[in-house]
Amino acid sequence: MKKLTAALLCTAMMMGGCASSDTTTTTTGSDSESSAASYKVAVVKQLDHASLDEIADAITAELDAIAKENNVTIEYEVYSGQNDATTLKQIGDQAVADDVDAIIPIATLAAQTMTACAEDTKTPVVFAAISDPETAELTGIDYVTGTSDALNTEQLIEMMLAQNPDMTKVGLLYSKSEANSASSIAQAKEILEEKGIEYVEVTGNTNDEVIAAAASLIAEGVDAVFTPTDNVVMAAELSIAPEFIEAGIPHYTGADSFVRNGAFATLGVNYTDLGTKTADYAYEAMTNGMDGLEDYYVMDGGIVTVNTETASALGLDYSMFSDFGTVSEVVTTEE
Numbered sequence: 312m313k314k315l316t317a318a319l320l321c322t323a324m325m326m327g328g329c330a331s332s333d334t335t336t337t338t339t340g341s342d343s344e345s346s347a348a349s350y351k352v353a354v355v356k357q358l359d360h361a362s363l364d365e366i367a368d369a370i371t372a373e374l375d376a377i378a379k380e381n382n383v384t385i386e387y388e389v390y391s392g393q394n395d396a397t398t399l400k401q402i403g404d405q406a407v408a409d410d411v412d413a414i415i416p417i418a419t420l421a422a423q424t425m426t427a428c429a430e431d432t433k434t435p436v437v438f439a440a441i442s443d444p445e446t447a448e449l450t451g452i453d454y455v456t457g458t459s460d461a462l463n464t465e466q467l468i469e470m471m472l473a474q475n476p477d478m479t480k481v482g483l484l485y486s487k488s489e490a491n492s493a494s495s496i497a498q499a500k501e502i503l504e505e506k507g508i509e510y511v512e513v514t515g516n517t518n519d520e521v522i523a524a525a526a527s528l529i530a531e532g533v534d535a536v537f538t539p540t541d542n543v544v545m546a547a548e549l550s551i552a553p554e555f556i557e558a559g560i561p562h563y564t565g566a567d568s569f570v571r572n573g574a575f576a577t578l579g580v581n582y583t584d585l586g587t588k589t590a591d592y593a594y595e596a597m598t599n600g601m602d603g604l605e606d607y608y609v610m611d612g613g614i615v616t617v618n619t620e621t622a623s624a625l626g627l628d629y630s631m632f633s634d635f636g637t638v639s640e641v642v643t644t645e646e
Contacts, residue, residue: 355392360568456601460540521550563575565577580611615636
């Protein structure tokens, strides 16, 4: 018979404001639970949005599967840091104090904060969805590993040109607070310059700033907008997607979560697969140590996600996207 226990990390954080927590415990179905190995894991999302939620769900589902398959107990909790560094530090400090066996941070700020919190104890930190671990200074650390959703910026721009060979001006929309975005934007600028395509660069660090930045790109009359894997812009996608559609501007992005919230298309990784692999690496770290693990693992891409409602509203053909990978068609949701 399964048992349900909960380590409520939020209790110790009431004075500083408590992050949202979804508490779950999974155990093996063995009749001799007392003799089974037991592990505790903290899963820490940088904030709540579709991509990070999908990854967290995949991580916890795989932890459940691992527990059952290996006849062990794995207790886990999922937290949201609300995109706030102080809240994330509170979560990380409490996870370390509670002697968890691994911390799985999702997105760059969460990973950087958890790495700092675990520096003294060397608690394994197994990050998920870091586009550029080197720029984020998450490499060469003996207690840190994880998965990368590195974006193939060149292929995505080639995909944009395949859809519109007459594209002459591209908007670059991102947040300067997102380390994930820096390398992809730099690559995009270099590629566009080589191709003789003009670009307009705008940034925003809050929802309102992103909405204003999107409006400025519409006023500039860009032919398309490119956003890398940027959590700040993702959080605003439901608000800006209708404006781009009304203006007839396709929004190409670094993750399928944008597309499910109304952007036109992306070329990237499957975040469910990424979350599953991250959980596998976390279990490896807890059971066999970090020595056999690489600095990080880049997930395979080759998945084109297209929002068919957005394509129809824009009147755009996307049949050529099959040349770039397996095409997955989605519609807009508010999740």
